Amino acid sequence: MKVVIIGGDAAGMSAAMEIVRNNPDAQIVVLEQGEVYSYGQCGLPYVINGKVPHTDDLIARDVEEFREKYGIDARIFHKVTAIDTKLKKVSGIDVNSGESFEFLYDKLLIATGAAPTIPRVENADIQGIHTVKTIPQMEALMRELPQVKHVTVVGGGYIGLEVAETVRERGLAVRIIQRGKQLMTALDPKLAQIVLEEAQRNGIDVLLNESLLGFKGETHVEAVRTATGIYETDLVIMATGVRPNTQFAAGFAKLENGALIVNEQMETSIEDVYAAGDCATQYHRIKQQVDYLPLGSTANKQGRIAGLNIAGFEQKYQGIVGTSILKFFDLHIGMTGLNNAEADQLHALVETYEMEVNDIAGYYPNVRPMNIRMLVEQQSRQLLGMQAVGKNGVDKRIDVFATALYNDMTFEDLLHLDLAYAPPFSGVWDAIMQMPKRYGKK
The missing domain is CATH 3.50.50.60 (FAD/NAD(P)-binding domain)
Structure with missing residues (x-):
């Protein structure tokens, strides 16, 4: 064959x-x-801040x-x-x-x-405009970074946030230009606000609702031009999907x-x-x-x-539930299942649950808050989706909820899960088992 x-x-x-x-x-x-x-490929951004020493790794x-x-x-x-x-x-x-x-x-x-998408805008082919999808692209970026002081990241999704963080950790000034009204458009707005505040706390200049028109510079990029202004920069990283x-x-x-x-x-x-x-x-x-x-x-x-x-062995791919996670400075941002917009597209009648909970037992040292948002189908009580933003423990809760989604569990089923408990890891009732305030129909 x-x-x-x-x-x-x-x-x-x-x-x-x-x-x-x-x-x-x-x-x-x-x-x-x-x-x-x-x-x-997912490790490429961490070459920028040296957590991955070389692309060969x-x-x-x-x-x-x-x-x-x-x-x-x-x-x-x-x-x-x-x-x-x-x-x-x-x-x-x-x-x-x-x-x-x-x-x-x-x-x-x-x-x-x-392949990365580059919007059709003015001067998109001049030097100093980069994408980070392949090893050669990352190596080209790394050759230029030592000569720059300011970097503009176009796009506020997964890759945009990861490269903004790692470039900032090199000590460079960073600006994010985002077309939409929030960072991480997949997040529901209240959680996206936490991400915005984390960016600003770490010295990143964030411009929202900005439509990219092009770049200024004869041979090398010198500024980014949007519908509302011109912003000087030494280098651009495109993260627009x-x-x-x-x-x-x-x-x-x-x-x-x-x-x-x-x-x-x-x-x-x-x-x-x-x-x-x-x-x-x-x-x-x-x-x-x-x-x-x-x-x-x-x-x-x-x-x-x-x-x-x-090879001749019949196997079936079982599908996804839409699980992802992202580190952004001290925040861990996770999601699985549907968000509000996707539920609306499916005409799902949902109930929304929001809560701020401790990541570990409240009396244990270094307890930190975690913001969780759940969507539940109103009549069947079927779990539809969860998002979580916090400084610790997000990965565990997202993975548990993703497993529950995969197995068609209901909201009440979460209370019966036999999850690992010890004060350094969780409260006696885990974060996703605590009955939150009911917000009713979304």
Whole structure:
């Protein structure tokens, strides 16, 4: 069996390794546009502040290991430009030599990830404007950072906050420019306010409701221009979202943003073609529909399922509940399930519960507050979502609630959970078990 995998990072190589383990006779060719295989993209921001000493530390397995130890024909600088699904042929160019290539396949996996989106604004191509999705992009940023004093981050989501924090920890002045009315648009407003105050407490200048128009500077960026003003800066990091790398994949069923629609086996709409990772959709268990929430953990799991199915072992991807977490200075910001806006889109009749609780036993030293917000379906009492912001213990509560969501638990079921208790870790009633004030219909 000839297997071609397009993309050599999380989803692609998770799939490749499952095929190697379960179908050793398969001939595997991996076509990677860049030169780096199997690295931890989510760790890139921490290279900026030195918590990850070097980008090489993010590489799990290099291309030579895949070739020599596992017998995978791992190519670099191979950019795929077209797929002929009738002839079962992949074609493209070597980005170094310019030479064309073609590979036939029996099974094909598209694992091309997603690329940062850059708004179409004035002077977006001048020097000093960076994105941080790949190791070469981070290395380019790191070469320039020692010469700058002020950095502007465009975008106040996950990546925007992470790079704002790590740049600030280098001692540089930082400004965040956000198009919306709050940081972290996925958070409900009261919790987003806590995040804003944390940014300001750490000396970050935050500009909300700002529409980006372009950049000023002849060859290198000197200022950011918005609808309301011009803001001088030495360097810009763009964190305005990502878009699936699927432009070359014609004839497939896709979401509006280009994500390839897949089923439980990670199969696309075309026979013998699979997709996984940031270029593909995920089934959302709470929404009960396909969604797009690109995360590294999801990419690895989807790649594993795709690889097992390609190898001949039928496996189903069970979907997501929308779980994520973020560190921002002293805050931990976690969420799982639906937020208010998503509940509205589903026309769900919900009750909202909000509470400020202690992260550990109230009498134990260093107790700290945690703000929690829950959404519960009004009639069935089904759990719908939770968000939490605090300085400690957020990860535990979010993971417990995510597990409860996965298992279709109700609000009252939380009281029956047998959770770990000792004063340094929790109150006798855990934070998510304390009956909060009822706010009624949202």
